[in-house]
Amino acid sequence: MKSPTNISRPSVLLIEDTLSLQMVYRSILATAGHRVVVAGNAVDGLTQFQAHRPTVVLLDLVLPDRDGLEVMQDILTQEPETRVIAITANGSVNRAVEAMRAGAHDFLVKPFEEGRFLSTVQNALAEANSRNQPATPAAQTHPQAATNDASGFIGSSDTMKRIHSTISSVARSMATVFITGESGTGKELCALAVHANSNRAAGPFIALNCGAIPQDLLESEVFGHVKGSFTGAISDKPGAAAAADGGTLFLDEICEMAPALQTKLLRFLQTSTVQPVGATRPRKVNVRIVCATNRDPLDAVRRGHFREDLYYRLYVVPIHMPPLRDRGQDTIEIAEAALARFAQEEGRIFHGLTPQVRNLLSSLPWPGNVRQLLNVMRNVVVLNQGGWVTPEMLPPGLTEEEPSAELPGVPQPLAPDATSESLVGLTLAEAERRLIEATLAQYGGSIPKAARVLDVSPSTLYRKIEAWNAKAS
Missing domain, CATH: 3.40.50.300 (P-loop containing nucleotide triphosphate hydrolases)
Known part of the structure; x- marks a missing residue:
């Protein structure tokens, strides 16, 4: 079956069986300007793929009626140039690796950030356009800059x-x-x-x-x-x-x-x-x-x-x-710009920030920097109908100071079973695991917090834990 020539055909097919996630992913993609068609199972997904031949397929690897890897193989057999992005749950990175080896373009591990989600889709579209239409100016456009x-x-x-x-x-x-x-x-x-x-x-x-x-x-x-x-x-x-x-x-x-x-x-x-x-x-x-x-x-x-x-x-x-804490009035400028943008997206009317909110936002340390501020403004717009933004509209806990023991760069004591005496006689790999596990235990299993103390990326800890679990199974 030949690909449709209709220029308005969907560029993204989402195959996801969880209705709530369907709605969230579709909304994000539609807001970014992508044409999306959705399916809730393997049979419907393959039907939609054959009907529309989209450039990118977002495929949950766990479907109610068929294994996601088998669905991906059917898609790539019909259209080898399709960019398949595999979606898997946290703790199932091995499945994502298996999908990549089987021909997936990229993968996403739930839960993922909106920015990472859009970036992955837009990179796939950009690569497909660059490969398939190198001489066409339209194929060299840069959708990511706009979204x-x-x-x-x-x-x-x-x-x-x-x-x-x-x-x-x-x-x-x-x-x-x-x-x-x-x-x-x-x-x-x-x-x-x-x-x-x-x-x-x-x-x-x-x-x-x-x-x-x-x-x-x-x-x-x-x-x-x-x-x-x-x-x-x-x-x-x-x-x-x-x-x-x-x-x-x-x-x-x-x-x-x-x-x-x-x-x-x-x-x-x-x-x-x-x-x-x-x-x-x-x-x-x-x-x-x-x-x-x-x-x-x-x-x-x-x-x-x-x-x-x-x-x-x-x-x-x-x-x-x-860091945002060192940028002075930039905090207010970013907050106001984000408020206007999110209000337009949600179809609501906000007049601006009250003086109390301005003073509060300017005084906060913002450990999550601009990303945290944008999330706060998104929360305000989504959970309120409009008007002036007052302190009561801000997310609860925003003004609570982070415990000093969790601040980055401050050395923390190890758990009792990870003292220097208990490390003697262990291999380097065993000592590393003991240190990581002790740090995770101290911070209640929070990988981001443990990563900050250990001065590594959270993804590094995720990979090590996944490797340990795979070895134990």
Whole structure:
């Protein structure tokens, strides 16, 4: 059956059996401007796929009538170029890895953030357009720039003025930009601004989170693979570097990249060529690199986690995104812009912030930075009918101070069974596990809090715990 030629056909098919999640995912995609068709089971999903032939399929791997991996194989057999994004529950990362090896374009582990959700879909669409219509200007548009919440990148503080000035100066060059800053400060928005102000703005912007992808799949995600290069590789996959040809490749959480892949990335930077897994010849690409991390990259070099030569190759134009607590009146500007945007999306009328709310928002420490502020304003708009925003409308607990024991950077005592005496005689892997488990126990099983104390990415802890569980089963 041939693909329909109707230009208004849905670009995204969502196959999800939970009705509430169907509604949430569809609303997010529709708000971002995507045409979506929804199915609640495997049979309906395949029927909708055959009828519409969408570019991207969001596929829950657990369906009531059939295994999701089997459905994916049917889809890829009919249309090998379809970008399938596998959705799996937390604790089932192995299933996601299995899906990636079987030909999935990407995966999402529930629960995931709205930004990560949209970024994954838009990257898949951008790569498909770049691959299928390289000569068509419309295929090189950058949908992600329009759908990201740009209200998080505004502000008239001196710090933000300097950042905008740096972006204007460096955007049109080929220099690598290295963005640092705490989580939630807007590092990806900064990367988008670099791309949008460059002479590559018409090309693709491909974002890759190096900390969210299992290490054994990261090489394939960055450089691609050829059909038959490993079990489950049923078709060629170009990889993020090739998909970004003519545009920008954004490598987020760059310090989480495995050492072996760091070596290949350094070679890519030196030669501008990519060699997919299983390929015999490299391919020349024209890509501008922007990378980011919420860690201190120089400290990662000192600890031996990041190659020194790669650091100096990437650290050409540094941009540090400041925490929201250091941006003064930017907090109010961002809050007001977000309030106006969310009110328009929800069809409600808000007049603005009362003086009490302004003073309160300006005085809070905002440990989650801009992302936390945007979530607060979204909460206000969704749960209230309109009018002036008063302190009573703000989420409960917002003004409660975080316990000092949970602040990042403050050393914490280990649990009694993880003292130095109990570690003697253990292997390094056993000692590491004991330390991680003790820290998790101290923080009530909270992986984000434990990750902050241990100075690692939460995704690193998720991968280790998943590996331990798999070994025990």
